Amino acid sequence: MQRDAEATKRRLIDAGRAEFAAHGITGARVDRIAEVAQSNKAQIYHYFKNKAGLFDAVWDDLCRQIVDGLPFDVSDLPGVAVQLSDVYADYPELPRLILWQRLERGEDPPHAVATADLLSRGAAVAAGQRRGLVTDWYEPHVVMAMLLHAAAFWEFSSPDVMAVMDVRDRERRREIVRAMATGMLAESGQAEPRQAEPRQAGPER
Amino acid sequence: MQRDAEATKRRLIDAGRAEFAAHGITGARVDRIAEVAQSNKAQIYHYFKNKAGLFDAVWDDLCRQIVDGLPFDVSDLPGVAVQLSDVYADYPELPRLILWQRLERGEDPPHAVATADLLSRGAAVAAGQRRGLVTDWYEPHVVMAMLLHAAAFWEFSSPDVMAVMDVRDRERRREIVRAMATGMLAESGQAEPRQAEPRQAGPER
DNA sequence: AGTTGTCAACCAAACAGTTAGTTAGCGCAC
């Protein structure tokens, strides 16, 4: 076995990602992670302080992967949703980790990189709205969130619902995500225009 | 303390619901449940066999609550989504339990009552499609799933996304859910009609 | 009415297995 701190960290993060995706933070077993990483339990504590620290590293890694890998074309927002849904389909551990993080770490401060990325993409949406490319019925960041939500359709739906739907064809799934995103952002459904700019500060509270 | 088996079971299920919603199945502590229920640990094993059995009871209870509480008007499907989103907003433990169930019990056989309900509502959607009330671009059960998904928007989105969106006004949230569902089901976005009936058996596999 | 028997609801304490985290030391490479 080569001695290489960086490579070992990498293996631990990868093994942690798989373990956390499968069992969550509480359910993850430090011994299993060490074994899969072909390393040793003590290394986890050496490099990441504790189990929570390893999860932080996994989470950080995941956020960067998604942020870096997701292109953005304001003139084809449904395409963005489809792209992200492809990522989810190709890496099924991502949606699981996202859900675990929400449930077990929902109170954590927001991730800096993810937040910065969301803000910048939101700004791009806002620009698109000003140019008339995107409906301005929704707040720009809501548009972003809706895209993310549409992308998550197949991976976040309950197993029971999935079983009843029984759509297994990948291409059909992509079509549906695209249609869903397209429809959501179309001007059709909303009769009256949005009331005067409630944007960053909600009307009440 | 009165002796009342039914009431004790009820208290255990309620306490279990809160505990499981907060910490998941693995993270739930049997001692805490017993304490909150003002009962005893051994009672859980007496009535529900084990921790997993108590979760089953909680899950069953939850499924029935949602199924029974959700009305259905085929001529106003977005309204159904809004209603469900209201339920989620009023009982925040529901979305959490649903996510925990997906993550920790995704391999369980589907819940009979929930499945039957989904099938029957799906059939109603199909009838609506035949009468031209509902777009037939999507398979009827996909329409159902899309409604459920739209309803889950505010409760299933990641905390980071929620923080960036920062929409706190409840009425605005409801509007957005309605608009999202309305748009998704509008005919606008989908250029070509759906290819010949892939419905229950997908084209491939 | 009072006594007794029975059964289900209930509980405190202990058990047995597991797990996050620690430590003390080994050996390679520079």
Added chain:
DNA sequence: GTGCGCTAACTAACTGTTTGGTTGACAACT
């Protein structure tokens, strides 16, 4: 020879589950 990457063995704490026994309600019997 020294520091860093690594490891096996260890421990203290925790947790689901079981056990053994107590308590109260209720009815049958005297």
